[in-house]
Amino acid sequence: MEIPKIVGAGLIVIGAGIGIGRIGGSAMEAIARQPDATGKIQTAMLIAAALIEGIGFAALFAVGD
Amino acid sequence: MLSSGIVASESATPHEEGKQDIKTEIKAYIGHHIQDSYDFNLFELDGKHIGFPLPVILWDNGLHVFLSSHFHGGESVAESKGNYYIVSHNKIYKTDAAGSLSFDSNHHALNAKPLDFSITKNVFMILVVSLLMLWMFSGMAKSYKSNNGLPKGIGRFLEPIVLYIKNDIAIPNIGEKHYKKYMSYLLTVFFFVWIVNLFGLTPLGVNVTNNIAVTFTLAILTYLITTFTAKKDYWMHIFWMPGVPAPMKLVLAPIELLGTIIKPFSLMIRLYANITAGHIVMMSIIGLMFIFKNWVGSSLSFFLAFVLSILELLVAALQAYIFTMLSALYFGSASEEHHHEEHH
Numbered sequence: 001m002e003i004p005k006i007v008g009a010g011l012i013v014i015g016a017g018i019g020i021g022r023i024g025g026s027a028m029e030a031i032a033r034q035p036d037a038t039g040k041i042q043t044a045m046l047i048a049a050a051l052i053e054g055i056g057f058a059a060l061f062a063v064g065d
Numbered sequence: 066m067l068s069s070g071i072v073a074s075e076s077a078t079p080h081e082e083g084k085q086d087i088k089t090e091i092k093a094y095i096g097h098h099i100q101d102s103y104d105f106n107l108f109e110l111d112g113k114h115i116g117f118p119l120p121v122i123l124w125d126n127g128l129h130v131f132l133s134s135h136f137h138g139g140e141s142v143a144e145s146k147g148n149y150y151i152v153s154h155n156k157i158y159k160t161d162a163a164g165s166l167s168f169d170s171n172h173h174a175l176n177a178k179p180l181d182f183s184i185t186k187n188v189f190m191i192l193v194v195s196l197l198m199l200w201m202f203s204g205m206a207k208s209y210k211s212n213n214g215l216p217k218g219i220g221r222f223l224e225p226i227v228l229y230i231k232n233d234i235a236i237p238n239i240g241e242k243h244y245k246k247y248m249s250y251l252l253t254v255f256f257f258v259w260i261v262n263l264f265g266l267t268p269l270g271v272n273v274t275n276n277i278a279v280t281f282t283l284a285i286l287t288y289l290i291t292t293f294t295a296k297k298d299y300w301m302h303i304f305w306m307p308g309v310p311a312p313m314k315l316v317l318a319p320i321e322l323l324g325t326i327i328k329p330f331s332l333m334i335r336l337y338a339n340i341t342a343g344h345i346v347m348m349s350i351i352g353l354m355f356i357f358k359n360w361v362g363s364s365l366s367f368f369l370a371f372v373l374s375i376l377e378l379l380v381a382a383l384q385a386y387i388f389t390m391l392s393a394l395y396f397g398s399a400s401e402e403h404h405h406e407e408h409h
Contacts, residue, residue, distance in 0.1 A: 039233065043233075043237075043390070046383075046386070046387060046390070047387075047390065047391065047394070050335060050387045050391065051331070053335060053339075054331040054334060054335050057334055057335065057338035057339070057342075058334060060338065060342070061334070061338065
């Protein structure tokens with residue numbers, strides 16, 4: 001039972017990593033295009049990243065228990 | 066290159082058993098650190114715990130108040146008004162004079178538990194941080210009066226942060242009209258989480274936001290404020306989403322209702338998991354020093370711990386920011402008024 005659990009958690013963490021990476025990359029691009037909107041873009045980026053991060057931590061918790 | 070060299074030199078050492086011991090010891094130490102405790106231990110010297118005891122308050126057919134030093138670091142039985150208590154796995158159980166405990170198959174004690182209202186390490190630190198904040202902010206408020214509307218001392222540092230929360234978190238998310246009634250909660254939660262996180266980075270070994278009960282309470286506060294200040298439009302968007310076909314409304318209602326609970330739940334998990342993960346990684350990296358026991362391992366561990374400390378400094382502020390930000394977002398959705406229903 002242990003191994004599928006760990007592999008599943010690993011897959012979720014990889015997914016979360018890709019997701020946050022894409023958010024960060026897109027935010028960079030957006031800031032480069034619209035430097036005036038930096039503040040707004042950063043806020044939106046942090047919120048989206050925080051929501052995905054929650055999923056990643058949930059996976060870690062599932063494997064930790 | 067460097068790490069493979071270390072691994073090679075380590076696998077060649079003959080003291081395999083000694084290494085295993087130190088690993089389990091570090092694991093136990095980390096496990097102990099991320100838990101709440103009845104004493105405030107600062108450090109350990111020659112097997113003695115240096116720190117100070119905190120009051121234990123129990124309700125067991127009558128009030129029992131005594132200092133946690135009566136447990137002698139959890140090793141002996143404490144006697145209070147004819148009742149005997151013992152600490153097992155960080156919980157207080159009722160026992161007899163000999164301190165006997167019966168365990169089930171999962172090694173959980175089966176003895177009766179008294180109601181525990183003790184001032185534990187976490188409670189103590191929450192009180193300390195509350196008093197610190199009261200002192201900081203009441204001093205700041207007074208200095209506006211005495212100094213012609215300009216802050217003095219620590220107020221000069223705090224004023225831009227307060228203004229940032231007002232102008233960049235509260236107003237854009239909640240709106241000019243309603244933001245004022247939420248400001249006190251947003252400011253309190255931001256500074257509380259931030260200061261508590263910063264205390265967690267000191268060598269005092271404080272870990273208030275590592276405790277899921279603390280983050281649960283903070284999240285429940287956000288949930289209650291959202292629910293009880295919600296306007297008609299908020300409930301309508303949950304139970305009868307405007308602008309979608311009627312069968313869809315029936316499907317959306319339970320999902321939206323579940324969403325109101327998931328939102329504070331994710332707030333709780335995010336803060337708790339971020340800070341706990343940070344502490345565990347930090348202590349494991351410091352623990353590398355005791356596993357490697359050579360100059361390469363020590364300097365590597367020191368360097369990583371230093372870099373991680375700086376990252377944790379960022380995370381401490383970022384988690385406080387995210388918590389405040391998302392709370393403001395939820396309050397915003399609760400107090401929003403739609404005058405443009407036809408556009409949905």
